[in-house]
Amino acid sequence: MSPCSGIGLALCERLLSQDTEGLQLCLACRNMRRAQAARWALLSSHPAAQEALLQMDTSSISSVHTAAQEVKLRYNRLDYLYLNAGIMPNPQFDVKGFFKAFFSRCVITMFATGEGILTQKDCVTPDGLQQVFETNLFGHFILIREQEPLLCHAGRTSQLIWTSSSNAHRSAFKLEDVQHQRGTTPYSSSKYASDLLSLALNTHYNKQISALSLTHTHTALTCCGLYSSVICPGFVMTNLTYSILPSFPAFLWTLLMPVFWLIRMFTNTFTLSPYNGAEALLWLFKQKPESLDPQAKYHSLTSGLGNNYTQPQKMDIDLETSDALYEKLLQIESEVRKKLKEKTKGLQYSCSTGIMLTHNSGMESIYSCQAGDQ
Numbered sequence: 310m311s312p313c314s315g316i317g318l319a320l321c322e323r324l325l326s327q328d329t330e331g332l333q334l335c336l337a338c339r340n341m342r343r344a345q346a347a348r349w350a351l352l353s354s355h356p357a358a359q360e361a362l363l364q365m366d367t368s369s370i371s372s373v374h375t376a377a378q379e380v381k382l383r384y385n386r387l388d389y390l391y392l393n394a395g396i397m398p399n400p401q402f403d404v405k406g407f408f409k410a411f412f413s414r415c416v417i418t419m420f421a422t423g424e425g426i427l428t429q430k431d432c433v434t435p436d437g438l439q440q441v442f443e444t445n446l447f448g449h450f451i452l453i454r455e456q457e458p459l460l461c462h463a464g465r466t467s468q469l470i471w472t473s474s475s476n477a478h479r480s481a482f483k484l485e486d487v488q489h490q491r492g493t494t495p496y497s498s499s500k501y502a503s504d505l506l507s508l509a510l511n512t513h514y515n516k517q518i519s520a521l522s523l524t525h526t527h528t529a530l531t532c533c534g535l536y537s538s539v540i541c542p543g544f545v546m547t548n549l550t551y552s553i554l555p556s557f558p559a560f561l562w563t564l565l566m567p568v569f570w571l572i573r574m575f576t577n578t579f580t581l582s583p584y585n586g587a588e589a590l591l592w593l594f595k596q597k598p599e600s601l602d603p604q605a606k607y608h609s610l611t612s613g614l615g616n617n618y619t620q621p622q623k624m625d626i627d628l629e630t631s632d633a634l635y636e637k638l639l640q641i642e643s644e645v646r647k648k649l650k651e652k653t654k655g656l657q658y659s660c661s662t663g664i665m666l667t668h669n670s671g672m673e674s675i676y677s678c679q680a681g682d683q
């Protein structure tokens with residue numbers, strides 16, 4: 310289990326293996342030591358690859374802000390922004406629930422979505438936000454907002470691609486509690502929120518939906534060729550999934566592989582390897598964004614014989630809720646920015662008294678842009 314070995318790293322490897330002339334990758338990671346290791350691993354198999362590193366922690370607004378400023382200095386346009394960072398902290402696995410579902414008609418759904426057998430314990434970040442919400446959704450939202458000038462260009466398109474999940478459920482999400490302060494399934498809530506937000510971003514940033522929903526008054530102001538899509542990688546063996554059964558040593562997961570291959574005969578969502586899980590991410594890279602369905606989730610799937618393919622499935626989302634969430638995120642953004650400004654004022658004072666601050670320090674969001682952009 311090497312660090313930075315998840316779906317994000319597999320996507321980089323697969324992108325570099327394509328004949329994509331002039332591709333420039335920028336890997337935004339929270340831990341620069343792990344980022345450097347990932348960079349070396351990619352360079353060893355693709356020595357001519359153009360890869361840059363960037364420090365960014367999506368659970369810290371100031372880190373996202375600093376990273377966004379750096380990107381603006383380095384590039385003048387971004388063609389693809391992969392929003393991949395995600396956490397499931399302190400997962401609790403309901404063994405009783407697992408066996409109950411195992412001997413019921415819901416067994417396939419349980420293996421495909423993890424529905425009903427997983428809860429998490431969330432905490433609050435120094436920004437005063439719920440950690441899962443900020444890491445999996447809000448940090449990315451701030452990044453998109455700050456990168457608008459690089460993403461919105463007349464006459465050409467850019468793509469936002471969210472790594473969502475089959476674990477995203479409407480029942481876990483409440484508009485009155487978008488951060489999921491009161492529930493026990495913040496991961497599911499954050500992933501459902503990313504599905505909603507993707508739809509809202511399409512409403513606000515391109516003509517695809519705004520043409521359908523004429524009620525959006527300010528759409529025309531921000532309209533540009535920015536398209537957002539959502540993928541589900543399936544069930545993949547990564548650091549995130551290993552942490553679900555912490556008492557389970559890694560070799561036991563390996564011993565379970567024949568069982569998982571057997572389960573794959575019944576549910577093609579058991580993609581299992583990060584390479585397979587990255588299938589839909591790579592597929593989207595090759596599509597014309599205008600041809601994509603903003604209400605669909607694109608699933609990486611692997612057949613019983615091990616063949617990979619991508620399939621769209623309609624999401625359980627609606628325009629009204631997605632727009633309401635977008636407005637709430639804008640509101641939280643303005644509150645957080647206000648707090649941050651006040652903090653910065655305090656910081657200037659602290660610095661003059663000699664206090665030094667350090668940043669807390671993976672592969673998560675990948676920006677990719679074509680040659681000749683710098």
Ligand SMILES: NC(=O)C1=CN([C@@H]2O[C@H](COP(=O)(O)OP(=O)(O)OC[C@H]3O[C@@H](n4cnc5c(N)ncnc54)[C@H](OP(=O)(O)O)[C@@H]3O)[C@@H](O)[C@H]2O)C=CC1
Nearest residue numbers: 315316339366367368394395474544545547549671672673
């Ligand atoms: N594995 C699965 O079965 C599924 C995964 N997903 C989603 O796929 C995405 C990738 O996960 P996966 O590859 O499985 O798991 P990993 O844990 O391997 O990858 C998650 C990546 O996100 C990074 N990350 C976590 N928190 C932050 C942060 N605050 N700031 C910046 N980066 C951060 C991690 O960095 P670091 O290396 O430093 O820990 C890591 O590189 C996630 O969004 C996950 O929710 C969705 C469905 C199923």
Ligand SMILES: CC(C)=CCC[C@@H](C)[C@H]1CC[C@H]2C3=C(CC[C@]12C)[C@@]1(C)CCC(=O)C[C@@H]1CC3
Nearest residue numbers: 419420421422423474475476543544550553568
């Ligand atoms: C035989 C045996 C021990 C099976 C393991 C069962 C569970 C640990 C997995 C079955 C379906 C998995 C799953 C996820 C986590 C692990 C399982 C519950 C996710 C919830 C991981 C994160 C996601 O985003 C979606 C995954 C869906 C399937």
